[in-house]
Each structure stands twice: as structure tokens, then as C-alpha cells.
Amino acid sequence: MDTIVEARNLHKTYRADGVETPALRGVDLAIGRGEFTAIAGPSGSGKSTLLHLLGGLDRPSAGEVWLAGERIDDKPPVQRARLRLWKVGFVFQAYNLIPVLTALENAAFVLELRGVPPAERKKRALDALAELEMEGFADRRPNQLSGGQQQRVAVARALAAEPAVILADEPTANLDSGTGLALIEYMKRLNREKGLTFVFSTHDPRLLEHVRRVVHLEDGRIVREETVG
């Protein structure tokens, strides 16, 4: 299986008011194409930081990040933005949909950034919403949707762009357990049927039963890896 995203000896230290707080302390991780991987760990273990670095949202203090065969940690912001646009899909804990846009427009937003023509954009966004069983809510704005529905739109936004990898930072944290589980099932189905690569972080042990590979993170280090099946 070829590697789609890789961290090599990744370190990240936050500095504020002269105080240094290490968040990652030498993480090595390779995610293969088509994997469905969870990064598990307690709050403060460095899960979000690792996902941010893997997606090029932030730069590591040391180490390297490779995305689709390209080193991205040394790229300037404009190039990293371009890589994120074309290679990475993000799903955030707080949904982070654009409140003034409808579900359809939100799902089409990344395609709009890519300059995809309107007709194709609409079709792909509608298809993505349909995959998440949200096509009936296409004209609704985020404030007219439940939390679970908003997160499904967020997944559709990532899915519509057909990225190399979808990074989901605690996507179920704001959802009740049933809705969270349903969301993971949606993601699993997309992984299985479309071969999409998912990496998501969670601190909910119940969700880990549904994941093929689990990477356990504690205090900024990988302490254990489990592969099921």
C-alpha cells in the first residue's frame, strides 16, 4: 500500500510568554492510501496538533511531513494552502460550516476555491450530500440543521473535493454517541466503497471498535498501534 501521508520524527513546541509547551515529541507515522485510521488519546495528547501538521495547517518545530509524495513542512503558506486545497479534506470538531451559505453551497465551497465550473460543482456537491443522505437538506443553512446533519455536510464538503486524504479532528466530539457512531459509519462506508483515506482523532473509546487501525498518542508520543482484521 503506498503511503499518502507521513510524519517523520515530528516535533511541535508551542511558545507563549517565554514558556515552551511541547505538544509532539518525535512522532513517526505513515498512513497508506485507502486506510481508515484513528488517532486516539486523552485531551492534550497532541492529536489535533498532529492532524494540523499532517494537513499542512501548521509547521512543525522539527521533523518532516510528506503528503502524496511531496514534503510540505518546508513550504511557504501560499504553497501549503494550495496543497491543502487539492490534496486534503478537513472535518472539524465544531463543524465549521460557513453560516450564510446553504448546505449545498458549503459542500461546493472547496470546489469553488478550486475554480470548478458551476454546473460540475453543483453536481459533485449534490452527489456528496447524497452520499451522506443530506440531499434533502441542500437548501438549508447550518442554523437550520442539527449538529449531526451539520457534521455530515462538513464531511460532504471534504468528500466533494475528492482529496487524497480526509483529516477529521474529533468529528464526533460535539455529537451524542448515536449520532457520532452514525457519522463514523458514513465515513467507513465512504472508505470502503470509494477507497477514501480517513484519519480522524478521537478520545471516545467506543468509536475505536469500528476502526481498522488505531494509533494511540500520549504526551506527544505514539505509545501503541493496533490493527484490527
Next chain:
Amino acid sequence: MSFLVWSLAWKNVWRGRGRSLLTAGAVAAVVAMMLVMYGFSGAVLNGVFQNLTRTTGHLVVRVRNADEIREFDLSLIRDAASVKKRVREALPEADVEAVLEVPALLAGEKRSRGVVLLGLEPEGHLMREFAEKYLSAGRVPAAGGYEAALGKALARALSASVGGTVYAFAPGTEGLGAAAFSVSGLLDLPESTMEARTAVLDLADAQELAAPDAATRIVVFLPGVRTLSAAERLQGYREALERALPDEYEVQTWREAEPALAAVLDMTRPMVTIYAVLFFVLAGLLVVNTVYLSLVERIREFGVIIALGADRWRVMRLVVLESLLLVASGAALGGIIGGLALWRLARGFSLPGTLAQQYAEFGLPAVMYASITPGQVLLVFAFAALTAIASALWPAWLAGRLEPVEAMRHVA
């Protein structure tokens, strides 16, 4: 930029409805006000220009360097009729009149005063202008009647009244040198100095008194030139006229004939433009405030947009676009309000109360007509667009510098 981005920017503008309405309203007020100010200044300028050129003419033919000549006979256009003929041939559409200004001593029964006797053609524009605007008693002089209309102040000084007789002495000239004139009327002239030194005669009488067949000025009226912007064409007429006349004559435009007033008029438009800049700067501060607050409230959202792959230039463009849409809304409203006001004022308006009388002293007509050029309309909207862009630069720069991770953690 796609419809989605325009739509996003438009919706974002109206998320803070009250604030955006206030800002757009301020922009609308400035745009409307500037359109009206330009229209009003156009009305004043054109009014003063028309008033002025009714007495100066649009072009004046004189002996070359006439201003520097002190001797009366050297300042004379000797064969006024033939010069007039040449002027008419060069500018067939123009009305052409000869004027003779004679420095003279005018005496009443007991007193005398140094005056300028103004010989005007009895059927000409200038005589009509004196009759319509300045005559306060009696009538203007009849052709060949040896009559004079005196400035009221001059008549008082000479103790002369309508029906009385005054005596003109123009010694050393080529005419009769002296003649008696009956006072046909009194003139209420706008300047007191002029009123104390002016007597209007029939041109033929003035010529017989001081300079047979001569004139000191040939005044040219161009019927099509009624506005200051139309006056830009005068240079072409002037050159045509200079080519048609012998070298001993020079042609002046109304500007050269009245340089001080022309300079005052020239200052008016830049003054309005300076006001426009000041008002737009004030409106711009409001726009900056609105765009900046909108940015601060949406830092997290901008973080998401950047995280999804928008580069800093795209984010900056979005901020500028929001500012442009906000200002465009106000400018459109202001354009409609200002346009309606101009439409009304273009049908004619007067200054309220006694202002009209006060400003008439400075040559302002009683009824004025708002006038604005397409260039001025464009300038107002260009100022608005510039305000939008300039106001958005700082917030856009801040938005472009946002780090996605930090921005997404931001709590407004």
C-alpha cells in the same frame, strides 16, 4: 470570481445589518451630497459665466497690448466697421458689436466728474443688457439722439436727473471734443465705483464726440457657448479670429478680459473636489470600522476558509469585495437620491430668502440650473470605489496574515 464568492460577500455584508445600513447610509449621503454639490457648483459657475459674458462677450478684439497703452488715440480700432465685417466673416454664427470707451469730463450745472463714456450699439446685446438689468429710471439712449444714461451715483454727484442736460468734454480727440447730452435714464450698476464713473451713450454719438468710425473693443458673442465647459471651445474660435485679423489686433477670451473673476471661477471646482475628498475620508473611516468589526467577528470563519485551501490573496480579495459591495450599495442609493435632487435642481432653482439678492451682487443670476458633467459623476463614483478599496486594505491585510490554526481557535 464566481457567483458563490459574490453571494458569500454580499451575505456577509448584511450579517451586521444595523452597522452595514449605517455605513451604507453614510456613503449614500456623501455620494448624494457630492453629486448635488457638483451640480450646484455647475449652476453657479454657468450662471456667473453667462452673466459675465453678457457684458464682456466671449471674445474681445482690441489693439495689441491695449492694456499698456495710455494714449486714447493709440488704443483705437480705426475702422471698426471693416474689422467687424472681418470678424463676422471668420465667425458667421457670432453676434459682433463695437464698443467705444472714451475717457472724458462730464459736467452738470455746477459740478463735473472724470468719467468713461461708454458708446454702445443701440440694438446690440450690451445696450439691451443695460436696459434689462441696470436701468432704474428712464430709458437707455436712443440712436443719434445725443442722450446719455448715467450711473445713479454719477447723476447724484452731478446733481443731474432724467430730462436734464450734461456736458461731455473729450479734449484732444479727433471728434467734436465737446457735446451736450440729455439724460435719458439712470443706471443702478453692480459696482459703486463703476456707477460713479459711467455714462452710456449711443455708439454713433460717442464716435462723433471723440473718434469717428472707431471703437476700442469689438465684442464677440457666440450663441452656442452658454456653459463653462462649452467655453473650452473658445480657444479654437480665438485662433480662427486671429488668423482672420491683421497683426495689429489681438483677440482675448473672456478669461483674459476678466482674469480675476476667471481665477475665482477656476477655484470653485477644485474646492468641491477637496470637499469630496474630505467627506469620502470621513465615510471611509466608517467603512474601515465596519469591515474591521466584521473581520474580528468572523476570524474563526476566515480560519476555516484558509484551512480549506484559500490562500491569503483570495481571503484579502474577499474582504475587499465585501467593502466594495457595502460601498456600492450606499453609492447606488446615493446616486439615486442625488440624481433625483439634480433632476429637480436642473429645472431651475433660486437661493432662498435674501441670499439671492446678496449673491446677485457677485454676478449670480436669480434663477440657476444645476449642471453636472459625466466626468464629475464618474469622479464621485470613483471616489466611492477608492474609499471602498482603501478602507478594506488594512482589514484585508490582517485577514491575509491569519494563521488558520490560531484563527479557528479564536472566540469572538
